[in-house]
Amino acid sequence: MALLSLSNISKIYQQGELTVPALQEVNLTVEQGEFAALVGPSGSGKTTLLNIIGGLDTPSEGEVMLNGRDMTRLSESELSDFRLFELGFIFQAYNLVPVLSALENVELIMVLQGRPEKERRERAEHFLTLVGLADQMDRRPSGLSGGQQQRVAVARALAAGPRLVLADEPTANLDSENATALLDIMYTLSQDKELQTTFLFSTHDPRVMERARRIITLRDGRIVADEC
Amino acid sequence: MTSVSSGSMKRQHAAGLPLALLLRLAWRNLWRHRKRTLITLTSIAIGFAMAVISIGIGDGSHNSMIRNAITLGEGHLAIQPKGYLEAPSNSLMIADGKGLTDQLQHPLKALAQQGIQVSAIPRISLQLLASTANNSVGVGLESVSGQAEDPRSEQLRKGLIVGDWLSEEQENGIVLGQALANKLKVRLGSKVVLMAGTQGGDTTAQLGRVRGIFQTGMDDLDSYLILAPLELGRLFLKAELTATGAQIETKTKTEIEAETAQPLTRIALFVLPAGAADQAQLLLNKAMNSSLNSRQLALLDWQTLMPDLVQFVALDDAGNYVFLLLILIMVLFGIINTVLMSVLERTREFGLLRALGLARIQLMLLVCAEAFLLSVLALLFGWLLGGGLHLVLSANGLDLSGMMGDSTAIMGTYMDPVIRPELSLNRIVQLSGGIFLVTLLSGLYPAIKASRVAPVDALKT
Numbered sequence: 001m002a003l004l005s006l007s008n009i010s011k012i013y014q015q016g017e018l019t020v021p022a023l024q025e026v027n028l029t030v031e032q033g034e035f036a037a038l039v040g041p042s043g044s045g046k047t048t049l050l051n052i053i054g055g056l057d058t059p060s061e062g063e064v065m066l067n068g069r070d071m072t073r074l075s076e077s078e079l080s081d082f083r084l085f086e087l088g089f090i091f092q093a094y095n096l097v098p099v100l101s102a103l104e105n106v107e108l109i110m111v112l113q114g115r116p117e118k119e120r121r122e123r124a125e126h127f128l129t130l131v132g133l134a135d136q137m138d139r140r141p142s143g144l145s146g147g148q149q150q151r152v153a154v155a156r157a158l159a160a161g162p163r164l165v166l167a168d169e170p171t172a173n174l175d176s177e178n179a180t181a182l183l184d185i186m187y188t189l190s191q192d193k194e195l196q197t198t199f200l201f202s203t204h205d206p207r208v209m210e211r212a213r214r215i216i217t218l219r220d221g222r223i224v225a226d227e228c
Numbered sequence: 229m230t231s232v233s234s235g236s237m238k239r240q241h242a243a244g245l246p247l248a249l250l251l252r253l254a255w256r257n258l259w260r261h262r263k264r265t266l267i268t269l270t271s272i273a274i275g276f277a278m279a280v281i282s283i284g285i286g287d288g289s290h291n292s293m294i295r296n297a298i299t300l301g302e303g304h305l306a307i308q309p310k311g312y313l314e315a316p317s318n319s320l321m322i323a324d325g326k327g328l329t330d331q332l333q334h335p336l337k338a339l340a341q342q343g344i345q346v347s348a349i350p351r352i353s354l355q356l357l358a359s360t361a362n363n364s365v366g367v368g369l370e371s372v373s374g375q376a377e378d379p380r381s382e383q384l385r386k387g388l389i390v391g392d393w394l395s396e397e398q399e400n401g402i403v404l405g406q407a408l409a410n411k412l413k414v415r416l417g418s419k420v421v422l423m424a425g426t427q428g429g430d431t432t433a434q435l436g437r438v439r440g441i442f443q444t445g446m447d448d449l450d451s452y453l454i455l456a457p458l459e460l461g462r463l464f465l466k467a468e469l470t471a472t473g474a475q476i477e478t479k480t481k482t483e484i485e486a487e488t489a490q491p492l493t494r495i496a497l498f499v500l501p502a503g504a505a506d507q508a509q510l511l512l513n514k515a516m517n518s519s520l521n522s523r524q525l526a527l528l529d530w531q532t533l534m535p536d537l538v539q540f541v542a543l544d545d546a547g548n549y550v551f552l553l554l555i556l557i558m559v560l561f562g563i564i565n566t567v568l569m570s571v572l573e574r575t576r577e578f579g580l581l582r583a584l585g586l587a588r589i590q591l592m593l594l595v596c597a598e599a600f601l602l603s604v605l606a607l608l609f610g611w612l613l614g615g616g617l618h619l620v621l622s623a624n625g626l627d628l629s630g631m632m633g634d635s636t637a638i639m640g641t642y643m644d645p646v647i648r649p650e651l652s653l654n655r656i657v658q659l660s661g662g663i664f665l666v667t668l669l670s671g672l673y674p675a676i677k678a679s680r681v682a683p684v685d686a687l688k689t
């Protein structure tokens with residue numbers, strides 16, 4: 001069974017008199033361990049799609065099956081727990097809690113997951129080291145560069161052990177050097193056989209797209225291409 | 229490294245933030261805008277200090293009024309005939325004053341053993357007509373006992389402006405208020421005829437001689453009061469007793485030897501420490517109740533004796549409470565403003581936390597924790613400033629005489645011209661509780677606001 005399968009997803013925004021079809025009859029399956037990019041022009045529906053998959057938004061129509069559960073049927077608190085245990089998020093910016101250090105930020109989700117302190121600390125240090133921040137663990141976000149902050153977000157997403165990491169333009173605020181470095185880190189981690197983490201990220205950046213193993217192209221709310 | 233086994237995750241629930249982490253987060257959030265937090269804390273502290281001072285001054289002046297009223301009045305407690313309070317009359321008396329005084333000795337000793345000193349002052353109060361060649365005026369005669377130290381007479385003695393104080397040698401010596409002296413047109417050595425009608429219809433008259441004149445600044449006293457030795461007053465009571473139809477304790481009426489009974493109007497009881505008055509009343513009531521009842525006597529506290537004063541204090545307190553309420557409302561909005569501002573500017577952060585899997589209630593708790601810490605700090609700052617000011621003011625006293633004019637007389641008593649603010653434990657608890665509650669309460673709206681943030685708000689750029 002596929003990790004993620006979307007069937008006939010439509011999302012229509014109502015803006016006054018105007019109805020904006022952000023997504024129209026989207027069908028998509030993603031297998032465990034994939035490293036897939038969502039591309040398309042601005043306004044094509046990438047963010048909307050990722051939000052729906054992440055349970056941050058609900059589709060107007062259709063079904064989202066993630067790990068065997070229909071996301072559209074979960075209550076709000078079930079969704080919240082689902083996100084906590086099954087999903088990782090990396091946003092474009094402002095990913096971190098400003099008053100917590102890098103280490104504390106990574107640990108925070110694991111605290112909510114109820115993991116024991118020792119395990120938390122070990123995992124947080126492990127993943128921060130993997131993303132190259134062994135020496136910056138105790139810094140607050142304000143003391144980290146944009147690229148470093150995004151890497152903390154990656155470490156946080158992975159340390160919590162999610163099945164699927166959703167990243168909406170994780171490199172949008174980075175220069176291309178930092179962008180490709182971040183993608184390389186994400187790709188390396190996705191290759192970890194033990195973790196088997198699946199990545200789905202959106203991007204505009206051609207150099208980032210190059211790193212993807214699969215590119216799903218959206219236009220006007222429809223998938224117009226899906227190539228491996 | 230321990231990795232997560234994916235299957236076991238399915239039915240798991242968020243653990244929520246442990247208290248220590250919640251408080252750590254809240255504490256750090258509080259200091260994100262150091263200046264803003266400090267300004268808020270300062271304004272709360274100033275408001276709080278104002279409340280502490282105003283309540284302290286209010287209580288200080290009330291207590292001073294009450295203390296003086298008790299001193300000038302009938303003590304903390306008084307034993308007097310039932311009905312006297314409602315309708316004072318010369319014929320209402322404790323016929324066997326000596327018997328009652330003796331009977332009191334035992335319970336007073338018991339109280340002394342508990343560390344409560346109660347002095348029992350025998351007193352006679354009479355409504356008389358004072359006449360001189362020039363004028364006739366209705367007056368109140370109050371006795372001054374030669375033996376026991378009477379706080380009232382000590383107090384009035386301070387106001388002596390002409391002549392000498394009463395002495396036991398001169399049984400018909402009297403001291404009167406300046407205004408009364410003027411009305412009667414008397415000087416030192418002048419004779420004043422004191423007259424009372426008895427129940428039987430007879431008239432008793434005694435001759436008094438002016439030994440001294442006092443001035444208290446309290447009109448009620450200065451224009452109405454004549455002080456005389458207990459013995460002089462007793463002559464009137466004895467006349468009542470011997471007169472037919474005297475309204476005395478019925479049982480013993482005939483048995484009482486007017487000569488030995490030493491009739492009194494009341495026994496005033498002064499309690500030290502004053503705070504133990506209730507306790508003293510309780511014990512005295514227990515020990516004496518049946519005998520007081522059978523003699524138609526009542527043990528009354530100062531509150532019962534001076535209901536107008538109690539009412540005045542309550543009314544004045546109400547004014548203070550309104551002021552306090554205004555300050556609390558000020559504080560409320562100050563904090564709501566601060567916490568709400570910090571919540572509104574963190575929408576993205578709350579959205580992020582929600583997106584990551586933090587439950588609404590956790591966000592609420594976080595904001596409440598911030599309000600809680602703010603209130604703890606506010607209380608600390610407030611007491612530091614308010615308590616400090618209070619200590620300074622109560623040590624040095626606050627001279628309000630300029631504000632109150634020449635006379636500090638009010639409600640038949642007077643305020644000490646230099647007020648020392650007072651804060652009872654009760655007030656400390658009240659003030660702390662009030663400010664604490666209000667601060668916590670003011671966190672509620674922002675907390676709800678925070679919990680309403682949608683996870684998607686984290687993504688908006």
Ligand SMILES: Nc1ncnc2c1ncn2[C@@H]1O[C@H](COP(=O)(O)OP(=O)(O)OP(=O)(O)O)[C@@H](O)[C@H]1O
Nearest residue numbers: 013014015020022041042043044045046047048049
């Ligand atoms: N909250 C909303 N209300 C109304 N319309 C919306 C809302 N969010 C998105 N849309 C519309 O839905 C469409 C898809 O938007 P979406 O943000 O998913 O595009 P995108 O592919 O992420 O674009 P970008 O590359 O600029 O981020 C757009 O036409 C957008 O205007």
Ligand SMILES: [Mg+2]
Nearest residue numbers: 046047048168
């Ligand atoms: Mg987008």
